[in-house]
Amino acid sequence: MPNAFEFCLPTTAKAVPDGADWLHEIKYDGYRLRVERNGKSVRLLTRNGHNWTDRYPWIVQAALKNREQHFVIDGEAVVLGVDGVSDFNALHSRKHDEEVQLYAFDILMLGGEDLRPLPLWMRKTNLARLLRGRPEGMFVAPFELGEIGPDLFRAACRMGLEGIVSKRHDRRYIAGRTQEWIKVKNRTHPAMSRVEESFR
Known part of the structure; x- marks a missing residue:
């Protein structure tokens, strides 16, 4: 078994991508x-x-x-x-x-x-x-494809979920921080206050 596995890390963004090349997952x-x-x-x-x-x-x-x-x-x-x-x-x-x-x-x-x-x-x-x-x-993890991303994010916020992660469905797994995984958080979710506390 290879032992050089590293996590792929999403980049935080303010807007959910809506192109056909993306898939979207609820962020747990x-x-x-x-x-x-x-x-x-x-x-x-x-x-x-x-x-x-x-x-x-x-x-x-x-x-x-x-x-x-x-x-x-x-x-x-x-x-x-x-x-x-x-x-x-x-x-x-x-x-x-x-x-x-x-x-x-x-x-x-x-x-x-x-x-x-x-x-x-x-x-x-x-x-x-x-x-x-x-x-x-x-x-x-269930996922949705394509242009539905922004609608899925609004639905996630209404349900009180943390947000969504959008990923390019045609790309390899990249170690480290990447623009090909995009994280958009629900600004009203408790996780946001935990993040803010960590910077104080």
Whole structure:
């Protein structure tokens, strides 16, 4: 298994792109996480390189139950409320670690093959195939294509969600900050106040 995986990081923007080359995902409020399975071993790694394998057992169990022995998934660790919306306070409290699931939105490696050079839409197809049947503990991020982006963002704001992430569906997975992933946040969401606090 390649060991040089790095996260692709979205660039913050004020407007959602509306071109045909983009796809759009709801931004869940959680912790970015990479799930690496190598045979009977699973590691959960954060953006800062912390190993959280022991923190989220449900995600580990879901990874081990998969028939595929070798894969690397990019996603977000989340706690879902009864309304299906991610609850960051519950996640942050550490009182619900047993309930934390993976909101999976990309796959970097499958069966020993590095998928990062493939366009996003092909990686999405591989991810959906790997996680078909929605195994408990992991679920595939739904997405919408094309010009619907701005409408989807307005709907997300009305629902009190954190925002959306828009991605070029024809591009490879790029390590580090990129303009090919665009993050637009709901200015009224509690996550915005957390960001502002961190700069004080």
